[in-house]
Amino acid sequence: MARLIRMDHTGHTELAQWTADDPAAVEAAVEAFRRELDRGYFAMVSTGEGHAEQVHELPVDAGLVIMRLPISGG
Amino acid sequence: MSCRWTPVWSSCGCLSRVAEGAAAATPPPPAHVLPETAAVYWRPRMDVARLRRAAAAWTATTFAHVVPFVGVGLLLFALEPLAFPVTIIAFAHAWLIPELYAQRGANVVRKRPTRAPQRAEATALGLLGDLVGHEARDLYTRTGLVIERGRLGVWLVGETGALLVRGGLGGGGRVHCFCVRVNQPDLPSADRTSHLLLALRADEQGFATVANHSFSGARWRVRRRLRRPMRPALDAAGRAARARTVISQS
Numbered sequence: 001m002a003r004l005i006r007m008d009h010t011g012h013t014e015l016a017q018w019t020a021d022d023p024a025a026v027e028a029a030v031e032a033f034r035r036e037l038d039r040g041y042f043a044m045v046s047t048g049e050g051h052a053e054q055v056h057e058l059p060v061d062a063g064l065v066i067m068r069l070p071i072s073g074g
Numbered sequence: 075m076s077c078r079w080t081p082v083w084s085s086c087g088c089l090s091r092v093a094e095g096a097a098a099a100t101p102p103p104p105a106h107v108l109p110e111t112a113a114v115y116w117r118p119r120m121d122v123a124r125l126r127r128a129a130a131a132w133t134a135t136t137f138a139h140v141v142p143f144v145g146v147g148l149l150l151f152a153l154e155p156l157a158f159p160v161t162i163i164a165f166a167h168a169w170l171i172p173e174l175y176a177q178r179g180a181n182v183v184r185k186r187p188t189r190a191p192q193r194a195e196a197t198a199l200g201l202l203g204d205l206v207g208h209e210a211r212d213l214y215t216r217t218g219l220v221i222e223r224g225r226l227g228v229w230l231v232g233e234t235g236a237l238l239v240r241g242g243l244g245g246g247g248r249v250h251c252f253c254v255r256v257n258q259p260d261l262p263s264a265d266r267t268s269h270l271l272l273a274l275r276a277d278e279q280g281f282a283t284v285a286n287h288s289f290s291g292a293r294w295r296v297r298r299r300l301r302r303p304m305r306p307a308l309d310a311a312g313r314a315a316r317a318r319t320v321i322s323q324s
Contacts, residue, residue: 007268009190009260011197042109044272046205050223052275054109066201068269069261070110073286074182074234074253 004029006036006067020060033058041067108273108280120282129248132290136172143168179251179289180299182235185218190262198264205268217307220267224278228311231274233266239311241319247293247312254285
């Protein structure tokens with residue numbers, strides 16, 4: 001079961017769960033994904049140890065998609 | 075001494091019209107480049123050569139502060155031994171100013187009081203634990219810093235900044251201190267670290283470009299300004315960086 005989560009004040013919030021063979025769940029996950037992008041979040045997917053990639057479309061085959069906020073110099 | 079806040083990620087009119095025009099004219103970054111770098115378009119992308127230049131500049135700055143004060147102190151004492159109080163004051167300046175710079179560097183990973191409830195912290199810690207391996211998780215639990223090996227060096231990521239440790243043989247090594255954070259005050263501490271960690275993993279050079287370079291100096295200088303519980307993390311990063319140096323030179 002793949003998960004879409006957003007890092008927020010609660011630690012993290014699970015926004016959607018889906019499996020690739022469940023079109024309705026995928027649809028709901030895509031909607032949630034786009035909503036978070038519109039709110040200014042960036043979507044990240046781990047691509048191996050020590051590597052991550054920003055994605056602009058929901059990768060349906062990914063196990064975990066994490067929404068993060070922008071960073072800036074402090 | 076704390077890091078200066080640079081409100082770069084904002085559309086609140088902080089930029090001048092000229093800067094806004096230049097930003098608008100800048101093409102969007104390629105997919106693998108951290109999107110936040112667009113907000114600091116005037117900064118050249120950080121790389122090894124720029125890190126070396128920054129390190130040399132910080133060393134020169136330290137000498138420029140130490141040598142004149144020591145020289146004046148010695149000269150005064152040679153001319154008039156009774157002026158030794160002035161000599162002591164000059165020596166104190168020569169010691170204090172570099173220490174303040176090192177303190178500024180160490181402050182980038184200083185732990186801030188959290189507003190998040192305990193439960194949120196535990197949840198965030200679980201996610202961070204999923205992102206890193208056993209070694210990094212254990213180190214984070216003990217020190218509050220996540221160790222991450224990159225191409226520029228070995229990183230220690232905290233909630234409001236990161237230390238980049240670059241190798242040096244014979245127990246040396248240099249630390250670059252970067253002030254960088256996510257601007258959401260109510261996030262749990264571990265979540266702040268996870269934000270920085272994911273950005274670092276996506277684009278290490280972009281991460282170092284977005285971050286404010288607060289200080290660069292010898293590892294021992296930063297180590298003694300760090301809070302005691304954090305020092306083992308810097309020691310571990312130093313060992314990892316030294317091992318990389320040995321491997322790359324053999």
